[in-house]
Amino acid sequence: MIQLPQQDELSAIEAKSMAQHIAFSPYIFQATVAMKELGILQFIDKYRRKGVLLSDIVKAVGVSEYGVSVLLDFALTCGLVTVVADEEDDQKNLARYSLTKVAFFLLHDEMSVVNFEFTQHFGYQGLAKLTESIKTGKPEGLKVFGNWETLYPHLAELPDQIRESWFSFDHFYSDHAFDEILPIIFESKPKHIVDIGGNTGRFTTKCLQYNGEVHMTIMDLPPQLAKASQNIAVLGLAERFHQFPCDMLDPKQVLAEKADIYWMSQFLDCFSEPQIKIILSNIANGITSKQKVFILETFWDAQQFDAAAFSLNATSLYFTCFANGNSRMYAADKFMALVEASGLAIEKRIDNIGLGHSLLICSKVT
CATH class of the missing domain: 1.10.10.10 (Winged helix-like DNA-binding domain superfamily/Winged helix DNA-binding domain)
Structure with a gap:
């Protein structure tokens, strides 16, 4: 602790x-x-x-x-x-x-450089709107880049240096976890994995390269799917990659079918508690008792070092001021309660993966 x-x-x-x-x-x-x-x-x-x-x-x-x-x-x-x-x-x-x-x-130090440049290029100017964001529940700091309601559909529209710093920040933490977690994921020899909120295809690419037989599907918004598809095609991996355009906040959203594992990495922390309940309930309703749900997150109170907890809580303010105005880095107990309230059972929790990630392996409550 x-x-x-x-x-x-x-x-x-x-x-x-x-x-x-x-x-x-x-x-x-x-x-x-x-x-x-x-x-x-x-x-x-x-x-x-x-x-x-x-x-x-x-x-x-x-x-x-x-x-x-x-x-x-x-x-x-x-x-x-x-x-x-x-x-x-x-x-x-x-x-x-x-x-x-x-x-x-x-x-x-790579972590310090990534965090510093993220704040310098992306966050510094808009943070002046943090008080307003707290009051309105909207990402008011985002107005320094465009008249957008939320950030993620517009990542491709950010100026080059700002976009590069944002993706360096996003990828730095996930990349350190992916290499460590791939053997755990493939222990059950999955043939099809659905990457929910796969963004630019980072995790999907890792899986396609790690295992020459697995098929990967990304469920995400069309702009993210277009970028992921481009990235995967360049690497010659498109044959086993599939796209599934979706809006996971739609209570009636269906899942890509016939997956062994439904995967989410640093995805649910991009949403508020009510929105997480919608997403997880959709998943719980759409899977069978044989399918698994893997959730990779960074819980601020499950960190080994004080500086990590400090950085994650600072990142929560990024969500407040820029991403959507209502999401955050969650404490472990609060997050796990959301998972269990959605109709999923947490079979296993593994902490200290990569740079402070935790993995929840879940199944449908029967």
Whole structure:
């Protein structure tokens, strides 16, 4: 179980200091963006052991000494850079700058890079509408991109860099889980798997490549099916791929038939609780006692690390402000109660898959 922050352990000074970090957090973020875009952090990173002089940084990045120094002074106080001691430089009143571990991870840790660029390119501007989204239950931040009611039907219309950052964020977490989970899925030797909400076909592609006999069907909106079909065709896997256009929020939506497994990965967290009940009830009503339902999700309270729970709850605010205004990353108990209330029985739960995913293996209640 994750350890939530214990405020009684903070002194008044520590708590007040944290309050200032929150108050100026947009400045911390934008200063980090500037130092990355100008190449300041990357240049310092080359000299991580002995550090580098301000004059050398100024020359390397082509920005005024004022511009570089004002960023570095702030970076010193928010823990991104540090000064390396050097006796000879001290005598000349010179400072050599080196990266902290925090800045190192912002540059080199894939998760940190993906999360940072997702916020920078996709989320930052629209988050100013979070209060309005909370009040209306609508994704008001989405208006910075277009006059759209929800995000997913319009992913292809996002500007290139913004779309790339969104998909990098989406795929990073699922990709780490897929490779680990494929042996579990194919243990029962399924011949046909239906990928509900398959989006661009990432999971379907993995299955087609993993097993040369399985047939895969994606149930999704037409724009997502078109992109998935294109991606799968490029890889020469179209012969065993099938499309099933659908709207899973339609209470009368039928399922693609004759599947051994109905699969959903990071799909249900895109919906509100009433909508999840509709989707799962459709599935429960449409399957037989011999068919299985596999649900892969990230439960914020089932994480091994505090930072993971923090990131998932931040992602909930992305759903609030951008996706549809009413979905979130769920706590495990609340989510499992929705599954069981829909007419499905949870046969098995497997936690700590990939980067904090949980797998629920379900069957029809008989």
